[in-house]
Amino acid sequence: MLDDEGEASVFVNRDLVEPDTIIDEERIVGRDDQLESVVSFLKPTLQGNRPPNMLLYGPAGTGKSLIIGAVTQQIIELCQSKGERFGVIDINCQPINTLDQAVYELIQTVAMDVGADIGVPETGVSTKRKYRRLYNLINRHYDSVIFILDEIDLLVGRRANDEPAYSKLLYQLSRASNTDEIEGRVSVAALTNDPKFMEDIDGRAESSFNPRDVYFPDYDATQLREILGNRRDAFRKDALDDDVIPLVAAFAAQSHGDARKAIDLFRGAGDLADERGDGEVRENHVRESQEEIDKDRSLKLVEGLTTQKKISLYATAAVANYSNRPRSSVPSPVGFTVYQWVTDELDADQMTRETYVKYVKELSTYGLVSTARKSRGRGGGMYMEFTFTGDPAAMMTRIIDDTRLEAIAEQEELLRTVINSQLQQFHEQ
Numbered sequence: 001m002l003d004d005e006g007e008a009s010v011f012v013n014r015d016l017v018e019p020d021t022i023i024d025e026e027r028i029v030g031r032d033d034q035l036e037s038v039v040s041f042l043k044p045t046l047q048g049n050r051p052p053n054m055l056l057y058g059p060a061g062t063g064k065s066l067i068i069g070a071v072t073q074q075i076i077e078l079c080q081s082k083g084e085r086f087g088v089i090d091i092n093c094q095p096i097n098t099l100d101q102a103v104y105e106l107i108q109t110v111a112m113d114v115g116a117d118i119g120v121p122e123t124g125v126s127t128k129r130k131y132r133r134l135y136n137l138i139n140r141h142y143d144s145v146i147f148i149l150d151e152i153d154l155l156v157g158r159r160a161n162d163e164p165a166y167s168k169l170l171y172q173l174s175r176a177s178n179t180d181e182i183e184g185r186v187s188v189a190a191l192t193n194d195p196k197f198m199e200d201i202d203g204r205a206e207s208s209f210n211p212r213d214v215y216f217p218d219y220d221a222t223q224l225r226e227i228l229g230n231r232r233d234a235f236r237k238d239a240l241d242d243d244v245i246p247l248v249a250a251f252a253a254q255s256h257g258d259a260r261k262a263i264d265l266f267r268g269a270g271d272l273a274d275e276r277g278d279g280e281v282r283e284n285h286v287r288e289s290q291e292e293i294d295k296d297r298s299l300k301l302v303e304g305l306t307t308q309k310k311i312s313l314y315a316t317a318a319v320a321n322y323s324n325r326p327r328s329s330v331p332s333p334v335g336f337t338v339y340q341w342v343t344d345e346l347d348a349d350q351m352t353r354e355t356y357v358k359y360v361k362e363l364s365t366y367g368l369v370s371t372a373r374k375s376r377g378r379g380g381g382m383y384m385e386f387t388f389t390g391d392p393a394a395m396m397t398r399i400i401d402d403t404r405l406e407a408i409a410e411q412e413e414l415l416r417t418v419i420n421s422q423l424q425q426f427h428e429q
């Protein structure tokens with residue numbers, strides 16, 4: 001039974017190690033250049049001018065949301081003190097499938113911020129009408145706005161051979177003030193992990209968006225130690241063994257210097273110490289917590305995937321696993337052909353190549369797959385290359401629990417042959 005006795009928690013302020021907590025500026029480490037750039041770009045807002053659009057790019061967990069959030073928060077406060085209304089319209093594009101949904105999400109965000117009605121139904125009206133409602137709300141409630149579009153590269157839309165949804169959205173939003181659809185000052189900040197994002201944008205969107213770039217590189221172990229050190233007051237003074245922060249930083253540095261992962265592991269180790277009533281966080285809590293995170297992450301992720309995402313992941317993992325080539329990375333055109341083969345065999349729906357690539361790219365945000373953009377040489381076009389961070393065979397086994405995919409698992413030899421002939425064709429081209 002529960003009682004009041006037993007060890008006190010190792011935490012005194014657990015919020016500080018929650019990933020979404022907005023931290024004070026003095027806790028931010030090693031992002032002086034980025035802060036300075038974003039501040040200088042957004043300063044015109046305070047002088048009544050229109051700031052430039054921005055592209056904030058760099059790997060996951062490198063502080064893009066943190067920096068833009070911290071600067072825009074300050075601007076909101078400064079504007080408020082002058083009686084001006086600065087709107088920050090912030091959405092994450094990852095779960096959004098279409099342009100229409102993205103515009104609706106923007107309306108919802110504004111309506112919530114200003115306490116107004118959404119004013120349009122989610123379905124059954126045109127996207128144009130939704131844009132009108134969005135602009136109308138903005139004109140009524142703000143003097144200037146910034147749109148923050150996180151994970152913009154994942155907003156691809158549904159139709160193949162069409163301009164991607166992100167390109168259309170960037171075009172519309174960045175020209176809205178030129179066409180007076182939005183009366184106040186507007187700027188757009190797009191956030192992405194993809195360093196070559198601008199290459200996929202339609203020329204017209206490119207020239208109206210025309211952003212100033214801010215690059216966010218990986219953190220090294222020393223910076224991660226400092227980031228964690230600045231939050232050690234999340235824990236009781238005597239509750240943190242000296243080895244803990246260096247070890248957490250070392251683990252996170254191995255996974256691409258992601259500060260979010262470092263903070264999650266820091267919190268996880270504390271939770272484990274609490275669960276066991278140990279009263280102090282030690283090295284073993286960090287190691288065990290890291291093992292749990294690794295196991296849980298891939299299991300939970302796979303369980304929660306839709307069948308289409310499972311098929312995409314299965315096909316990609318199969319290429320990595322059955323490849324006879326020395327490097328087991330997966331070129332997206334080969335992954336997509338194998339995905340098509342699998343869907344044919346299962347008589348399942350078939351998504352477009354863009355959607356397949358989007359699904360696999362999404363997995364990179366969970367650290368299961370790393371992605372790189374490759375060129376096929378002169379005139380050969382670009383493609384994505386996927387590499388599994390863990391064992392692709394284990395990933396396949398996890399996915400096969402889905403009954404529909406069992407039928408494919410029974411055709412292992414055939415699948416292996418299809419894959420290696422596709423890889424050969426691809427590399428000979």
Ligand SMILES: Nc1ncnc2c1ncn2[C@@H]1O[C@H](COP(=O)(O)OP(=O)(O)OP(=O)(O)O)[C@@H](O)[C@H]1O
Binds near residue numbers: 018023030192193260
């Ligand atoms: N320089 C830093 N100093 C202190 N904390 C940091 C720093 N950079 C990132 N963090 C923390 O790490 C977590 C992830 O950061 P953030 O969400 O800004 O990353 P991101 O680059 O936007 O990632 P993603 O591409 O996954 O959206 C947040 O909890 C943030 O507070």
